[in-house]
Every structure is written in structure tokens, then in C-alpha cells.
Amino acid sequence: MIKTQLLTVNAIGNVLAGANLTGVLRETWRKNTMLSSQQRGAIQDLTYGVLRYYSQLDTLLQSLLHKPLPDRRLHYLLLVSLYQLNYSKAPVHAIVNHAASSARMLAGNRGASGLVNAILRNFIRQQEMLLAQTKQDETARYAYPQWWIDKLRQQYPQHYAGILLAGNQHPPMTLRVNQKQITVSDYQARLQACAIDSEWLWGSALRLTRPVAVEQLPGFAEGLVSVQDAGAQLAAPLLDVGAGMRVLDACAAPGGKSTHLMELADIKLTVMDKHAERLTMLQENFTRLKMPDYQLICGSALEPSQWWDGQLFDRILADVPCSASGVVNRHPDIKWLRRPGDIETFTQTQRIMLRKLWPLLCRGGKLLYATCSIFSEENNLLVTEFLSDHEDARALPCTHETIIHHGQLLPSTRHDGFFYALLQKN
Ligand SMILES: C[S@@+](CC[C@H](N)C(=O)[O-])C[C@H]1O[C@@H](n2cnc3c(N)ncnc32)[C@H](O)[C@@H]1O
Known part of the structure; x- marks a missing residue:
């Protein structure tokens, strides 16, 4: 239990310092090969849980502290314990005792263990009142940064609270x-x-x-x-592929949507991604699913002149890199790693990608622009701007019971959040 807590503290510290959660956990497993699957599961649960509710737990902790703790790792240890006290079924005395022992290990003295013990007991005494207080503060109540809450409230005045809460649920398999x-x-x-x-x-x-x-x-x-998430499974059918079509998946790795395209029809598929290591994952998926021949390119969708042979495509899937704001249930670290200015950086890339890929599409052909974002800058605003600049493009309806106005699929307990725009060349 103590080893689990210490590795969790380490992982949370690394993520809050700017590292990606998936990479941090991969590194934890690589360096600690003796961990049992149960220990790995516990570290994963605690790390995801604390990051899911980070601002709520941090607000609780701040209200219990008179001054900052001497060691940041003690701060993270207390967040882990508060998460356990609020969201797990572990016995209260076990949580407090383990936290006190871990504190001694971390700080190397008994003082730290007494301090952690006192803070947690203080929390337990006032739990109800302190939890009620967090309801007054939006970042604590929803467990998102304020800019994220404000953006969603402005873009989805009717739905924003539901969207925020859906992002804190455990994702379905x-x-x-x-x-x-x-x-x-x-x-x-x-x-x-x-x-x-x-x-x-x-x-x-x-x-x-x-x-x-x-x-x-x-x-x-x-x-x-x-x-594959059910929302992601809408992409391939929307693209409406038929036998013999030339299809480009321009941002393909790890191949979730391109393998789906191959399952739907006997197409001539070109898969491309900028990152070679992600293409290795794609190849493993293609092999496991016994996919027929396909063309593989390691290249950039921003520079077709580097790899395109000049033959037009009947269909293009542009599943562009994005803020991933629709999948925070699977990647809670995103809430704390993204900065408001990142959205503009993503939209610049997305805008250029769409413009560079459009000439590769044949007349009558269809391009599906997709993101796993719920921010309209990356979605309908960007596509509206593209349509106004391209007279040869028209938007086709993306019809499905789950897709709301303007191609947006909002996250729910059944699926993640996605955006789809199906564009046809006149
Ligand atoms: C949303 S993910 C694609 C997911 C994939 N379509 C699937 O369903 O499994 C976006 C991908 O774009 C790739 N990417 C980022 N910049 C790129 C670029 N300039 N050209 C091509 N691919 C790029 C990333 O490596 C990442 O694999």
C-alpha cells in the first residue's frame, strides 16, 4: 500500500509538472517491473481519480492548511488520501495510517507523519461542512479550470454542466x-x-x-x-466508402478509424501519420485484424508535396490533432495540462491541414473532418470559415441520433465527445 501511494505521488507530481499521464504510467511500469497487476491497478485508479478531481481536492486541502507544506510530495500525498476518503470504499483508519507511514518515508521524519495524520483527522471531523463549501466554488464543484468552465458555458449555455460532469465519469469499455x-x-x-x-x-x-x-x-x-469508443465508431460509416475507392487517412495512427474503414469495404487505403512510433502501433493493429494490403506513409498532412503522387482520392479522413477536450474522461490530465492559448495553436494547424488536403480530393469526393474536441473554435467555427473560403465545398448532413446541431457529439456515459463535418467537392 505504501509503495503504491509513493509511486502514485510521484506520478501525480510528474503530470502536474507538465508530463502526459499515459507516458508517466508507462515509465512507472518500466522502472518498477516487480509491481503486481493489483498494484498497477491501484496506482492507475488513484492517479486517474486524483487528476479527475484535482481542483476539488486541492480546494479542500487548502482549506485545511494554515501555511504551505514543506514538501510538495506531502501535498500530493494528502490529495491522494482526500481522494480515497471521498471516493473510495477503503476503511478510513487504513487510509489515515497508510498516509502517515508514507509521509514518514517521504520526509524521513516523524514530524511529517504527525502533520499528515492531524490534517486528515481534521478533514474527517469537518467533512460535511468542507464538502458543502466546495460547492460554492465552480472550479472545485466541477473539477475543471475556470477558463474551461467559462468557455463551455459560453458555447453551450444549455448543456455545459452536463458536459463537465460527463467528463468526470469513468469511461465505458x-x-x-x-x-x-x-x-x-x-x-x-x-x-x-x-x-x-x-x-x-x-x-x-x-x-x-x-x-x-x-x-x-x-x-x-x-x-x-x-x-473503440462508440462515438469514434461513427466516423467510418459517415465517410460512406465503397469497393475500389481510393481513400486517404491523413492522421491515421493508431489506426482505430482506418481499420474500421477497411472492415466496411474493399478500399485502396493510404494511411499516413507524422509519428513513426505511432505508425508501429497502427501496423500491429492492421496485422491483428488481418487487414489486406494498404499503403503506409510516414509524413505530414501539412506538406502533401513531400509524399503525394498526384492521384486524387475519392475519400479523405482528416482526424486532426486537437485539444482532446471531448475525451477528458479517458485522459483527465488534459484538463490541467492544456492552457487557453493552446486552442489557437491547434486551430492554426487544423486550418492549414484542411486547406492542404482539400486539393487531393476528386470532384464529387467526400472529406470527413473529425476532432475529439468539444470547443467550437476547432470545430464548427473552423469549418464555417473553410466553407466561406471554398466555393467548391459544401457540407453534407452528419445524421445520427447522437449528433447534435453542427456535427457535434457531446460526451455522455455512452460515448466520448467528437465533432464531424462531412464536406463534398462540387
Ligand atoms: C486524433 S489522432 C488520430 C487517431 C486515429 N485516426 C484513430 O482513429 O486511431 C491524430 C493523429 O495525428 C497525428 N499527426 C499530428 N500531426 C500530424 C501531421 N502534421 N501530419 C500527419 N499526422 C499528424 C498524430 O501523430 C496522431 O496520431
């Missing part, structure tokens, strides 16, 4: 059945035979009642199924 190999109902029966309950959402999407390790999924290694 959703599967995409490879319909080239098995039907959805047959695969659901295979799941049931393994005592894994699932619910059909739409298309090839099955949401599991409880997440399981991928190794437990029947036929996973043989490519019967992939793990």
Missing part, C-alpha cells in the same frame, strides 16, 4: 465487432458464453457492462474485435 469476420449478434453470444455482459449501441458497437482485460475478449488476438 466499448467494442467494435469486425463484421468482415463475424456478425454483431454472433459475437455478443460469444461474449455471453464467457460471462461478459454487453449492450448493443449502434452499428458494430457493443458496450460492456463491466470493463475486462482485452486478453479475456474471445477472438481478440484473431481480430474478431477491437476496443
Whole structure:
């Protein structure tokens, strides 16, 4: 337990210093090969939990401190303990005792352990009143930075509170059945035979009642199924691919949407990504799913002159790099790592990418612009501007029960947040 807490404290410190959570945990596993799967699971749960509720826990802690703690790691340790006291079922005395022992290890003296013990006991005595106080402060109540709350309130006056709360939920585990190999109902029966309950959402999407390790999924290694959010599964059907079409996936790695395109029709696919190491993940996915031939390019969608052979494409998927504000349920670190100015940096890249890819599309062809963002600067505002500058482009409706006005899919307990704009060349 103490080792788990200390590694969690370390991971949180690294993320709050600016590192990406997935990378931090990967590094933790690499350096601590002796950790059991239970210990890894506990570190993951605590790290995700603290980052999900960071500003709420920090507000609670500030109200318990008379002056800053001598060591930042003690601060993070207390955040972990407050998270456990508020959101876990662990016995209160065990949480406090472990925190006190961890504090002694961290600071190397008994004073730290007494201080941590006193702060946590003080919290337990006043828990109800302190929690009620956090409701007065928006950043604490919603557990997001103020600029994020303000932006969403301005852009979604009706929905912003629901969006913020949805981003704090545990994400569902959703599967995409490879319909080239098995039907959805047959695969659901295979799941049931393994005592894994699932619910059909739409298309090839099955949401599991409880997440399981991928190794437990029947036929996973043989490519019967992939793990992919249900919102992400809307992209490939929207692009409306047919046999023999030349299709470009311009920002393809790790290949979630491009493998889906391949499952829908026998297309001539070119997959590209700027990052070679991400293309390795893509290749592994293509191999596992037994995908037929495809063209692989490591290159930039911002510079088609470096790699394009001059043959037009019938379909283009531009799943551009973005703020990822629609997937904070899976990546809670994003809330604290992003700065307001980052959005403008993303939109500059997105704007150029869309303009550079457009000439590669044939007449009558379709381009799907996609983000996993809920900020309108990266989405409908950017596409509206593009349409006003391009007379040969028109927006086709993105129809699906979940997609609201202007192609926006808002995050919910069933799926992540995405934006889709389907553009056709006249
Ligand atoms: C949203 S992710 C793509 C997810 C992918 N479509 C899927 O469904 O699995 C965006 C991708 O764009 C890539 N990328 C970033 N800048 C790029 C550029 N200039 N050209 C091509 N790819 C780029 C990133 O490496 C990242 O893999």
C-alpha cells in the first residue's frame, strides 16, 4: 500500500509538472517491473481519480492548511488520501495510517507523519461542512479550470454542466465487432458464453457492462474485435466508402478509424501519420485484424508535396490533432495540462491541414473532418470559415441520433465527445 501511494505521488507530481499521464504510467511500469497487476491497478485508479478531481481536492486541502507544506510530495500525498476518503470504499483508519507511514518515508521524519495524520483527522471531523463549501466554488464543484468552465458555458449555455460532469465519469469499455469476420449478434453470444455482459449501441458497437482485460475478449488476438469508443465508431460509416475507392487517412495512427474503414469495404487505403512510433502501433493493429494490403506513409498532412503522387482520392479522413477536450474522461490530465492559448495553436494547424488536403480530393469526393474536441473554435467555427473560403465545398448532413446541431457529439456515459463535418467537392 505504501509503495503504491509513493509511486502514485510521484506520478501525480510528474503530470502536474507538465508530463502526459499515459507516458508517466508507462515509465512507472518500466522502472518498477516487480509491481503486481493489483498494484498497477491501484496506482492507475488513484492517479486517474486524483487528476479527475484535482481542483476539488486541492480546494479542500487548502482549506485545511494554515501555511504551505514543506514538501510538495506531502501535498500530493494528502490529495491522494482526500481522494480515497471521498471516493473510495477503503476503511478510513487504513487510509489515515497508510498516509502517515508514507509521509514518514517521504520526509524521513516523524514530524511529517504527525502533520499528515492531524490534517486528515481534521478533514474527517469537518467533512460535511468542507464538502458543502466546495460547492460554492465552480472550479472545485466541477473539477475543471475556470477558463474551461467559462468557455463551455459560453458555447453551450444549455448543456455545459452536463458536459463537465460527463467528463468526470469513468469511461465505458466499448467494442467494435469486425463484421468482415463475424456478425454483431454472433459475437455478443460469444461474449455471453464467457460471462461478459454487453449492450448493443449502434452499428458494430457493443458496450460492456463491466470493463475486462482485452486478453479475456474471445477472438481478440484473431481480430474478431477491437476496443473503440462508440462515438469514434461513427466516423467510418459517415465517410460512406465503397469497393475500389481510393481513400486517404491523413492522421491515421493508431489506426482505430482506418481499420474500421477497411472492415466496411474493399478500399485502396493510404494511411499516413507524422509519428513513426505511432505508425508501429497502427501496423500491429492492421496485422491483428488481418487487414489486406494498404499503403503506409510516414509524413505530414501539412506538406502533401513531400509524399503525394498526384492521384486524387475519392475519400479523405482528416482526424486532426486537437485539444482532446471531448475525451477528458479517458485522459483527465488534459484538463490541467492544456492552457487557453493552446486552442489557437491547434486551430492554426487544423486550418492549414484542411486547406492542404482539400486539393487531393476528386470532384464529387467526400472529406470527413473529425476532432475529439468539444470547443467550437476547432470545430464548427473552423469549418464555417473553410466553407466561406471554398466555393467548391459544401457540407453534407452528419445524421445520427447522437449528433447534435453542427456535427457535434457531446460526451455522455455512452460515448466520448467528437465533432464531424462531412464536406463534398462540387
Ligand atoms: C486524433 S489522432 C488520430 C487517431 C486515429 N485516426 C484513430 O482513429 O486511431 C491524430 C493523429 O495525428 C497525428 N499527426 C499530428 N500531426 C500530424 C501531421 N502534421 N501530419 C500527419 N499526422 C499528424 C498524430 O501523430 C496522431 O496520431
